Amino acid sequence: MRAMPASLSTAALRSDNVSPVDPLGVQREFDHYVSVLRDRLGLQVVMLPADEELPDCVFVEDTAVVCGSTALITRPGAPSRRSETVAMKGALTELGLNIVEMNDESATMDGGDVLFTGKEFFVGLSKRTNQRGAEILANTFKDYAVSTIPVEEGLHLKSFCSMAGPNLIAIGSSDAAQKALKVIQQMSDCKYEKLTVPDDRAANCVYMNLPGKGDVLLHCTPEVFPESAKVFERLKSHMLIPVSNQEKMKVDGALTCLSVLLRI
């Protein structure tokens, strides 16, 4: 993870300008998120220092794709975020991962467009991620099938979907989300189950399979997405942890964006 810069609330890239971000609220959500991972789940959290020059640096997910012992350092689609990868690369190197860098000038990729199901990759082709980036990812993780999914709406592929279980895809209800799901299903040899939630942004959740705790899912809170939260609450076998993300959503930040999960 990476500490949140104060500039987030004012300078972060965002797709809409409607509502102002409450700096205190954002920090409160962030702290809660960290405490869940570290205190409640007992995970080791590596916190990178914030960089005020990089207002979006808290969204570390976009800067690296880690699978197995290999980490692909991405080349974020937004030029202003390219520098975020430096700190991430250093941290992952220290953790002993094999580092692969996306050096191709024509390639772009945000980690938010990369959905890893455990069996294969789906890469959303979006404003932030292009074909070349996907190719490099495919070359990096040769064991896995890498399928491309057009992202017509939303910032990232994972803006409306994510893994909610070993074989379970949480998906939003919008046409774009459902369309993407169909593509995913068509492209895959695996039969994924789907968990459809009314709100696209609620479909972004953080799934972890932790030793001793089983399936853990960080998902949206009932306060923000009451209907979607009910859907998640039906996952009886999961350890469900509602995490508020209301403020960060204003800057297109989703739950998965805040962290890069890896098992060492």
Place this chain on the structure above:
Amino acid sequence: MTTEAGSETDVKKEPEKVPEVEQQQEQETVPPQTEEQSSKPAESEAPPTAAAAADQPQEENQIAEPQSEPEASASPDPSSPPAASAQKKEKGISRFLPPWLKRQKSQSQEKPAESPTPHTEPIEEKSVKEEDEEEKKSGDQPDGGAAERTEEVEVKEEAQSRPQEEEQEKEEEEKEKEEEKSVGSADTQPAREEREGEPEVKESEEKKEEKKEQEQVIQPEESAALLPHKLSKKMKMVVCHVTLLDGSQFSCEVEKRAKGQYLFFEVCEHLNLVEKDYFALSFKDNAEQRCWLDPTKEIKRQIRNSQWQFAFSVKFYPPDPSQLTEDLTRYLLCLQLRQDIASGRLPCSFVTHALLGSYALQAELGDQDPDEHRLDYISDFQFAPNQTKELEEKVMELHKSHRGMTPAQADAQFLENAKKLSMYGVDLHHAKDSEGVDIMLGVCANGLLIYKDRLRINRFAWPKILKISYKRSNFYIKIRPGEAEQFESTVGFKLPNHRAAKRVWKVCVEHHTFFRLTSPEQPTKSKFLTLGSKFRYSGRTQAQARQASTLIDRPTPYFQRTSSKRISRSLDGAPMVNISDYSRAVDSAAGGDNGPALELNSDSKSKLRVQGENIYVRHSNLMLEDLDKTQEDVLKHQASISELKRSFMEAAPEPRPSQWDKRLTGSPATTLRLQAPGAPQISSSLPEADRRDASKSTEVKPEVNGQPEVVEVVEETVVIEEVVKAKPKSPTPEPESAAQDRSLSSDSESEDEAEYHAHTPSISVQLIKEEPEEELNQQAPPSEPEPITETEPAVPAPSAQTEEDEAPNGHSPIPEAPPTETEEEEPHIVNGGVSRVETEVICCSEPPVVKTEMVTISDTFAAQKTEISTKEVPIVHTETKTITYEAAQLDGNGDGEPGVLMTAQTITSESLCTTTTTHITKTLKGGLSETRIEKRIVITGDSDIDHDQALAQAIKEAKEQHPDMSVTRVVVHKETELAEEDD
């Protein structure tokens, strides 16, 4: 009887070949000619030796030609034709004729069919021969050249004969003459018998050969030449070199005409492999492309000019290797995968390379021995395309962790990891999408994958694929409609060439059958219609292979792991025991199971069809090939078949029919064809283009021409010719056409082509009764001179066809080279030689169709088809089948006489479940008016309706309405809604 046939031919030759002619030939000094000459003397003198002597030189020229062999072998068969009835003779002739020729012949032969055309006009024949000789000289291509030449000759003869066709009576007279000649030539007969006798022993095995022999007999020139060769060839044995998975070479001697399965079983026996369904032999074609050796076809015909060098490899990668019964099988699979990995065909990550490498080491070397295994012990192995020291170190590190693991366990672990790789078992083919972008087609157990670079950009699971076809260098898949879509869409890909397209198609058919079906397609399911190529996967499916695996009851076979060419010490410790498994293998090979034997039959029959499937198949005849059926059977089917014959692709949504459409007068159908959004526009193929392709294919398939199948085709064409003639002089009687139709239908039925079962709830049959050029019998509006000739050879002709068809069944060579090609070439000749008859190549080209889905419901119509790009999950699927039966097109529609359109009218009538649209056009060509009637009959209904019966009735009615017209084409288009299986 055989002697009679031989005598006839001899006689023919004799009369034809006046000394002068011979001299001319001699002067030419063309080898074939010499052969002919030699044959003549042999006949007269009856010296077998002479013939034998002649054989060698000829052999050189003809080696490539499969036909020659069969013909030689066939020599004994002549006995069968003994009746020497005109019909039989005709049949024999037709047999000789190459497929492409067949049509031409058919045209020319309409009447001649009764009596062999060559006989009828000795003088002309002579000239023809001369021409042929010249051709031979000019075009002496060792392979198949002779056969082709002969075909050409025949064609010319036919052409010549056509004008003479004037009356059947004449033909009859000619026949009589021939008989007389034969009698006179009695002396020669014995000689032939002797010759034949030699071949007979060899030949006795195959009926097909017999047919060929007959054909040969009929054709004096070539037959004489061919016979000697045949003898020598049969004797020949060839040494095959097979590269095994461990890199070692296995050599074995096979009879030159052995089928692929013989060699395959030899290899499996050598390997002591029982679970062999996942494996196959491959060879490199001239383009260095890997081709799978079809077990049901002769090796020689498949490899063509390539060396007898093969590779034993995995063809179907079992998705779950743990379900294999024997460790030996898993071991071989491991070897294959190691190759795949080392060559880069199976990409994997560094970690996976290391892990798989470590299992390979454990399996081959056992536990790591610090003393024995130095750091460099590993460098003899190749674990990855680019092996680094780092990788080797990692491999060794992991190797240590496998201590105590047996080789079998290590193999199992290897496979458990390898099977998860995304490219496991994916057979990649270079292609371009509809926009010309380079992509890769990956055929695998689950379906077809589309890659751009390394990215998967699309995937079509088998359940979503309704049809797989190819046309020329294009490969098409028809996709089920998505939920929101009503119509299926077709996606097309451009392959580098026709052969590549066919290769992908075949691989798809095989994979679909192997992995998706529980048993290979049943040949007979479709009642009347069968589409396209007859090629089908004839081996066991995975389900059957697994079933068989469970029945394996033998002690665990011992084998040595020596994959890396190192001396491996096998840890298994099993004693070397030669187990009686061999016998088993043999049994299984023999077809105890679903059997190769059974398969072979079907395959052989299907050969023609296969060709038909191929884009290039232009002769509708091919489609019709089923010979097995007797005339009676044919008759039974006639009604239905004839009816079906002229289904229209035009109306039908399917893209394939384009050729037909074009042929037919600019039917709207052509436009419809290109439904597939992504599909290249190739679908609408111009006849010309086809011809071009055909020419190419011809090169490839000289053999095909010579095959009996071709002959059959010829006969069919003969019938057609009659029809044509009928127009000007006497209309061909309907019965004939019906008979043809029948035969066709029977063919289709008998063959395996039938798509994966289909209940066809709704069948829309369009009967096109006449082709524009030709006049169709059934039409009532006989405003033109439709005279007479009831003598119709027609009846005999159909029967002949059926017989011929049978012959092809037996042979069923690989249809790699579409017969159509040959047609093209020959037509040229024909044109040159014959003034009047224009042989139009009839393309019945239907791309190979594989139905992948069961049909549950029927419905849609062609008209409805529109371009739909569907990628969503379909709820209701429509299955479409189109079968075209074409009699023959005489006057080239396009090529020949343009003709002047006199009148055109369209009539529509409806009944309970049938809608009939009749389109009548009259054209004036060269003083002859032709009436062409096209009927489109749409039968709509659910499964309650017996569509076949309805169709038959409709066809019957159509015939009754136009008794004086003949049915030249029946296109049956079936569309069925399918229930979704998977989605």
